[in-house]
Amino acid sequence: MYISVFRKAHFNAAHRLHNPNWSDEKNKMVFGLCNNPNYHGHNYQLEVKLSGEVDKETGYLIDLKDLTNIIKTHVELKFDHKNLNLELEEFKELNPTVENIAYVIWGILRNQLDKRFDIMVRLYETPYNYVEYDGR
Numbered sequence: 780m781y782i783s784v785f786r787k788a789h790f791n792a793a794h795r796l797h798n799p800n801w802s803d804e805k806n807k808m809v810f811g812l813c814n815n816p817n818y819h820g821h822n823y824q825l826e827v828k829l830s831g832e833v834d835k836e837t838g839y840l841i842d843l844k845d846l847t848n849i850i851k852t853h854v855e856l857k858f859d860h861k862n863l864n865l866e867l868e869e870f871k872e873l874n875p876t877v878e879n880i881a882y883v884i885w886g887i888l889r890n891q892l893d894k895r896f897d898i899m900v901r902l903y904e905t906p907y908n909y910v911e912y913d914g915r
Contacts, residue, residue: 782832784840786827790859793820794863794864798874827888829897830899831897877908884902885900900912
């Protein structure tokens with residue numbers, strides 16, 4: 780049986796959208812308030828979807844306690860209450876847009892989870908704006 784399970788998590792983080800190859804004027808025009816040199820923050824809501832075949836012996840796709848611990852250890856503790864531009868190596872050269880943050884989180888989870896799982900990350904930057912990434 781091919782099935783999906785979901786786990787929600789959250790973290791709070793600050794960032795600044797900025798392209799160092801552009802002028803200040805162009806950055807302000809493209810990124811607006813998100814280009815604030817003093818940064819700004821979001822209360823991110825994360826949904827992780829794992830899909831695959833259910834284990835016949837346990838009846839689980841994955842033990843959700845294990846998935847919860849992976850997300851907490853490798854995502855929440857890494858991102859929560861951080862300035863993404865300044866504190867996370869992944870964003871030293873990568874603009875921390877919600878798209879790129881979802882991409883980085885997907886990569887972190889891909890490295891922690893069995894390859895038999897298909898992974899999809901949905902990341903809400905606001906209650907109205909979110910992205911999804913599934914590795915394609």
